[in-house]
Amino acid sequence: MTRAEAATIALYRCGGDHDAAHTEDVAVEAATVAPGMFAWEKHADFIDKELVRVALSDARLKKRYVVGSHDKGWLLTPSGIKFASSAPGETPPQTVRGGKAGQQHTRERNRLIGSEAFQKFVSQAASEITDDEADAFFRLNIYVRGQARLRKITRIENEFGTDSELGEAVTQLAQRAKERE
Numbered sequence: 302m303t304r305a306e307a308a309t310i311a312l313y314r315c316g317g318d319h320d321a322a323h324t325e326d327v328a329v330e331a332a333t334v335a336p337g338m339f340a341w342e343k344h345a346d347f348i349d350k351e352l353v354r355v356a357l358s359d360a361r362l363k364k365r366y367v368v369g370s371h372d373k374g375w376l377l378t379p380s381g382i383k384f385a386s387s388a389p390g391e392t393p394p395q396t397v398r399g400g401k402a403g404q405q406h407t408r409e410r411n412r413l414i415g416s417e418a419f420q421k422f423v424s425q426a427a428s429e430i431t432d433d434e435a436d437a438f439f440r441l442n443i444y445v446r447g448q449a450r451l452r453k454i455t456r457i458e459n460e461f462g463t464d465s466e467l468g469e470a471v472t473q474l475a476q477r478a479k480e481r482e
Contacts, residue, residue, distance in 0.1 A: 302335060303356075303359075304335075304338060304339070304352065304355070304356035305356050305357075305359040305360040305363060305364055305366070306364075306384070306388075307331055307335035307338055307339075308353055308356035308359075308360055309364070309366045309367060309377070309385050310326060310328075310334050310385045310388050310391065310400045311327045311328075311330035311331035311334045311353075311358065311387065311404055312327050312360075312375050312377055312381070312457060313377060313381070313382065313385030314324060314330045314391075315327055315330050315332070315380075315393065317375055317376055317377045318377050318382045318385075318459055319456075319459055319460065320374075320376070321369055321374025321376045321402060321452070322373065322374055322375050322376075323374055323375075324338045324350060324354050324357065324374075327353055327357065327373075327375060328348045328349075328350045328353040328453050331353050331356070332348045333380065333393055336408070338345065338352075339352045339353050341415060343369065354371050355446065357369075357375050359373075361375075361379065361460065364380075364381070364433075364472075365378060365380055365381075365382055366378055366380055366381030367381055367386075368448060368449060368451045368452050368455050369448065369452060373416050374454070375410045376408065376452060376455055376456065376459070377459065378459075379455075379457075379458050379459060379462055380456050380457070382459065386396075403423060406460070409457075409460070409461075410464070410467065411470075412437065413457070413461060413470075413471075414466070416434070416437060416438050416465065417430075417434045417437070418430045418434040418435050418437065418438040418470070419467070419470050421434070421471070422470040422473070422474070423468075425453065426432070427473065430474070430477075432477075432481055435474050435477050435478050435481070436478060436481070438457075438474050438478075439453050439457055439474070439475070439478055440453060440456050440470060441454075441478060448471075451479070454456070454475050454478050454479060456473070457471060457475070458471055458475050462475075470482060473476075
């Protein structure tokens with residue numbers, strides 16, 4: 302297992318499939334995923350956070366498993382979730398939404414279903430969806446660029462990409478929004 306793969310699995314265990322995780326939290330989990338891989342040379346009982354940060358950056362740049370940064374936190378991409386959840390000993394996350402998180406999920410889902418882009422998608426008029434409508438689906442505008450843009454798209458992909466009603470639209474619109482940058 303490479304460092305980037307170990308860091309991806311650690312991020313998955315830290316909830317990086319739905320929330321951005323801090324590098325230090327990922328580092329602690331990475332030490333359990335791959336004991337010794339992220340340790341200091343002279344003091345093997347210490348975790349080298351910089352090795353974990355570099356591994357997460359590699360997972361972002363080389364594997365496309367991760368989006369984010371040390372400053373903003375790390376989030377798994379759909380391909381990162383697929384990789385980490387299929388790793389030996391890993392189980393898919395349980396999606397239990399109650400309370401405030403459940404209400405927020407429902408509001409976001411209703412917003413997506415009510416969007417112009419989704420309405421055109423389900424009426425077989427996907428070719429008529431404008432770039433602005435596709436961006437509005439992900440709450441993007443011309444000022445959201447780079448990693449911030451990718452994080453917003455990825456969050457919606459992770460949360461609604463497997464939804465029976467929204468999934469196909471999310472996947473197609475995400476690809477379009479990523480190409481637009």
